[in-house]
Amino acid sequence: MARMTAARAAVEILRREGVTTAFGVPGAAINPFYAALEASGGIRHTLARHVEGASHMAEGYTRAHPGNIGVCVGTSGPAGTDMITGLYSAIGDSIPILCITGQAPTAVLHKEDFQAVDIASIAAPVTKMAVTVLEAAQVPGVLQQAFHVMRSGRPGPVLIDLPVDVQQTEIEFDPDTYAPLPVFKPAATRAQIDKALSMLNAAERPLIVAGGGVIGADACELLLEFAELTGVPVIPTLMGWGAIPDGHELNAGMVGLQTSHRYGNATFLESDFVLGIGNRWANRHTGRLDVYTAGRTFVHVDVEPTQIGRIFAPDYGIASDAKAALTLFVEAARELSAAGRLPDRSAWAAAAQERRATLQRRTHFDDVPIKPQRVYEEMNKAFGPETRYVTTIGLSQIAGAQMLHVHRPRHWINCGQAGPLGWTIPAALGVAQADPGAQVVALSGDYDFQFMIEELAVGAQHRIPYIHVLVNNSYLGLIRQAQRAFDIDFQVKLEFENVNSPELGAYGVDHVKVAEGLGCKAIRVTDPADLGAAFERAKKLAAQFQVPVVVEAILERVTNIAMSTTNDIGNVVEFEETATEPWHAPTSIRTLKV
Numbered sequence: 001m002a003r004m005t006a007a008r009a010a011v012e013i014l015r016r017e018g019v020t021t022a023f024g025v026p027g028a029a030i031n032p033f034y035a036a037l038e039a040s041g042g043i044r045h046t047l048a049r050h051v052e053g054a055s056h057m058a059e060g061y062t063r064a065h066p067g068n069i070g071v072c073v074g075t076s077g078p079a080g081t082d083m084i085t086g087l088y089s090a091i092g093d094s095i096p097i098l099c100i101t102g103q104a105p106t107a108v109l110h111k112e113d114f115q116a117v118d119i120a121s122i123a124a125p126v127t128k129m130a131v132t133v134l135e136a137a138q139v140p141g142v143l144q145q146a147f148h149v150m151r152s153g154r155p156g157p158v159l160i161d162l163p164v165d166v167q168q169t170e171i172e173f174d175p176d177t178y179a180p181l182p183v184f185k186p187a188a189t190r191a192q193i194d195k196a197l198s199m200l201n202a203a204e205r206p207l208i209v210a211g212g213g214v215i216g217a218d219a220c221e222l223l224l225e226f227a228e229l230t231g232v233p234v235i236p237t238l239m240g241w242g243a244i245p246d247g248h249e250l251n252a253g254m255v256g257l258q259t260s261h262r263y264g265n266a267t268f269l270e271s272d273f274v275l276g277i278g279n280r281w282a283n284r285h286t287g288r289l290d291v292y293t294a295g296r297t298f299v300h301v302d303v304e305p306t307q308i309g310r311i312f313a314p315d316y317g318i319a320s321d322a323k324a325a326l327t328l329f330v331e332a333a334r335e336l337s338a339a340g341r342l343p344d345r346s347a348w349a350a351a352a353q354e355r356r357a358t359l360q361r362r363t364h365f366d367d368v369p370i371k372p373q374r375v376y377e378e379m380n381k382a383f384g385p386e387t388r389y390v391t392t393i394g395l396s397q398i399a400g401a402q403m404l405h406v407h408r409p410r411h412w413i414n415c416g417q418a419g420p421l422g423w424t425i426p427a428a429l430g431v432a433q434a435d436p437g438a439q440v441v442a443l444s445g446d447y448d449f450q451f452m453i454e455e456l457a458v459g460a461q462h463r464i465p466y467i468h469v470l471v472n473n474s475y476l477g478l479i480r481q482a483q484r485a486f487d488i489d490f491q492v493k494l495e496f497e498n499v500n501s502p503e504l505g506a507y508g509v510d511h512v513k514v515a516e517g518l519g520c521k522a523i524r525v526t527d528p529a530d531l532g533a534a535f536e537r538a539k540k541l542a543a544q545f546q547v548p549v550v551v552e553a554i555l556e557r558v559t560n561i562a563m564s565t566t567n568d569i570g571n572v573v574e575f576e577e578t579a580t581e582p583w584h585a586p587t588s589i590r591t592l593k594v
Helices: 005-014 028-040 051-064 079-080 084-092 117-126 134-150 162-169 188-200 212-217 220-230 262-270 289-293 322-338 346-358 372-382 395-403 423-435 445-449 453-461 477-486 511-517 528-545
Strands: 002-004 019-026 043-045 070-074 097-103 129-132 159-162 170-172 206-210 233-237 273-277 297-302 316-319 388-391 412-414 439-447 468-473 520-523 549-554
Touching: 005 028, 019 051, 019 423, 028 070, 028 097, 028 159, 028 162, 028 549, 043 453, 051 070, 051 079, 051 097, 051 297, 051 412, 051 423, 070 084, 070 412, 070 528, 079 084, 079 097, 079 117, 084 097, 084 117, 084 212, 084 233, 097 117, 097 129, 097 134, 097 162, 117 129, 117 159, 117 316, 129 134, 134 159, 134 162, 134 170, 134 468, 159 445, 170 453, 188 289, 188 297, 188 316, 188 528, 212 220, 212 322, 220 322, 233 262, 233 273, 233 453, 262 346, 273 322, 273 423, 297 549, 316 346, 316 412, 372 395, 372 468, 372 528, 388 423, 395 423, 423 445, 423 453, 423 468, 445 453, 445 468, 511 520, 520 528, 528 549
Parallel strands: 019 043, 019 070, 070 097, 097 159, 129 159, 206 233, 206 273, 273 297, 297 316, 388 412, 388 439, 439 468, 468 549, 520 549
Antiparallel strands: 002 170
16 A cells, blocks of 8 residues: 555545646645645646635636536635635535645644634535544545535535644555545436426426526536427526527526516516526525516426425425436427427517517617726627626626626626625636636626735736726725615715826726736726727737736716616616617617617
8 A cells, every 4th residue: 555645645636536726825734735736746736815816716717617626725724714705605606616724733723723723613604514634544535525525416615624734644545546436416207307397388488497507517408409399488597697598599588686688587577387497596586586486387406405495385396416307308308399299389489589679778878988888788799609707796797797698608607696796806717727718708896806906916927818807987886776775875985086096087096007016917998989999909918918908997987787676576677778779789689679
């Protein structure tokens, strides 16, 4: 048997579980692991500027490709607590990432030693498994179990805490005979699928709601085949956006209080049956449940049995991985189609597309300062279907989801449940690391951008090019809009006169200087007519210098983005004028009918 330190055994297991990339920040209590990482080779490490940033980079890396598991590494104490937000984000969106932390020596864990904290207990609520390994001989088994847990059932994050003496202890371990544990995924039975399909076939106006679980299970092609066989329109959730191309005749648009389309909500409210696959009935999607469920029959398919009935009781529930269920849905639908027993849904699908052609929001404005809608219109022109968009929260994300176009799975990479400010820059770096040849375009408001702006230096140091579209109104825009209900505008203004950049007026932070100071390139745009040229220049700069390129659009200070003020998807307020002429929405998927 081979003898090696437990730290070296951990690294060897990472390699054999398919890990090729890690993100982190070294420190005294994790240095034995870093020594093993260097000695073993085969795993590329990206040095973050903040350990929370490393956790979001790991998330972005995982989300970019099926099978990826991002790894983030930090030392003891605050490194682990800094990564809690990343773990929360990952578990909320069912993203498997592995967080490895160093720890004080086992003999002093309860003696208030320097940077000794019970990180496993702190992380337990936001992970599938969190453990401090006290015996070196357990390290291989704990790592093996970690990958099994992350991949099985509803995917999610794991934290492994390694005391420094445990890392350094030699153990017997043979990496050449190591094998990953089998992954468990619940699978639907044919009887369950037949019942669900019979319920769908009995409906007059059915819809499929495709959640992030469809993308996570790599089941988008099956979803598309099932929708085309049955002729049933598809509503992607925010996390499921890209599961069906935006341009597809069966894409009915998104539904919700905020990140929704006018036509999507209208079609949903006309439906009488909903098949939800891999979705969690998020509150920003459903709004008031009495409105959302009224007059509709629901079937819910989810990999996590306890998710079924968590938000509301469906008429029928199936605990199954989305791919396993859709495989059987396609098989059953093919048989019914061959027998001529599938209803004709063409009129219902055509009605959904008719709404899509008539219920649109206006994007074309020539105002200076720039209206945000124009930014997304120009992004649609500049960035094609191969673009991977990355964003987290705020009016920028909401408006982007209303107006941008996504055509492929994993090309809308969004932090859906947690929505932490600062997520976008590091997540975009993780995505770009996972797919170096991709066109990665991040989208942030000014406050999200400022939260973890230091991570831009990671892109400069490690030559990770991507384009970051920064829409700057010097406001906490989403909170300001929410404060309208309280008749206040309190502590949400970021404006100040920058003594070093008087040309900015009241817009405060000079993001161009900051980005350039961190080793990146930046372009500021004040006229909407210049946006297209700025995006083209950004592409060239990213390719030439291999660093992040920021395109900052100076927006009008206040724009209210369409959303419901009553928690009702049937009552979304259109604060701005809607499209009434085709030139009002020149990049819409369907040409506006007037």
